[in-house]
Amino acid sequence: MLGLIDSNNFYVSCERVFDPKLEKRPVVVLSNNDGCIVARSEEAKAMGIPMGAPYFKVKSLLERQQVEVLSSNYHLYGSMARRVVDTIQEVVPELEIYSVDEQFLDFSSFSGQDLSELSRTLRTRVLRHTGIPTSIGLAKTKTLAKLANRLAKKNRVHKGVYLLEDTRLIRKYLSLSPVSDLWGIGSRYAARLAKHNIITALDLYDAPSMWVKKEMTIVGLRLWHELHGTPCLSLEQVQKPKKNICTSRSFGKLQTSYSALSEAAAHHASCCAQKLREQRSVAAFVNVFVQTNRHNEHHPQYRNSFTYPLPETTNDTRHIVHYTEQALQRIFRPNFYYQKCGVIVSGLTPEDNRQLALFENDEIVQEFSSSVAKPMANTPCSLMKIMDEVNYRFGHNTLKLASCGTKADWHMRQAHRSPRYTTHWDELPVVYCH
């Protein structure tokens, strides 16, 4: 048996831990740039506020219904997610971190124990230690555990834990679920399956496996086997290094100047380089993309990207930023209203067996180190290491390249962000004693 533990309305729950007045009230959390609704409390869901709705379209409805609106606070959510995982691991050490609010649990070392009971204890513990409510689904495969988790969440009588094992019950629940509820069935497949009269999850379960493979490739076949109780998706306990890393943001307001785009791109490139160093990888390519607002019918549209092959693989911020600039120069066109830009690094390999170039080119490094006090920066490695350490100790962006700019009027909108209670000294919660 394995389990899927999932934090309920995770972002809203994080906010509620530190602001009790949000309890029992409709609350929504917005995406970056205060763009769309990405999390809703149960009360907000009950009012029919749809997931993913653009904020400006539902703003007046939210105001009328007195819904609490929050900008997303990813420092807080990331830190709370780590606490949740740490607490779970005290009880179940073997797990896979599937997303910020979901973990698959490996119960193989708990044979003979009552897993439902154990899971209920686990939920209570997570709630007590972190303040985050969770639901746990138990089943033989990941796909069934996902379903069981839905049941645990949907029906209060299960008290947040549901074990789905009995074939008759599996069939019954599948017959009550639309096929699009299954993990791995998105809107495209749902529409295609509907044409073949496959409407419920049970219809897919009862379809011949070879037909499923023909229509939905090996991915669909795996899903089919998982529904029938044969595991095809293993638990990935070690997090694999990412194959691509992307940093991008929409601008708080549309931008037209090269200098604004260049600053933003340098900033995103710096973030990519830092993420590369965190996972101890180097990149072989850097891709820069820019785009205008595709929803805007009044301004002319433009989107473009350019991939720059790096002369040697690197995770040095200065190199990545330098080639980002080169790529941006190729795609920037004046007289457009830009809405977004981003940087993607790819061709990632581990930094400790980095492939050297035939002619290692240290021009940028030398140019830079000659203007900096010698003992600090004679190798790119040590300078980046120091920069990361300083930024870790004194806060993100304490040290950055000048090309990232200082004005940052391209920064995203974030009108309703709560304090970063757990990660910033000057934003700690305050307790008053009477």
Place this chain on the structure above:
DNA sequence: TCTGGGGTCCTAGGACCC
């Protein structure tokens, strides 16, 4: 005026190799 930001996997087809 205002519409997010990350990721992964699979397949087919085209190019190449011996």
Place this chain on the structure above:
DNA sequence: TCTGGGGTCCTAGGACCC
């Protein structure tokens, strides 16, 4: 009439996830 038999790598496009 008859035209080999293995492979790899890369990319674009399509699907999905949170």
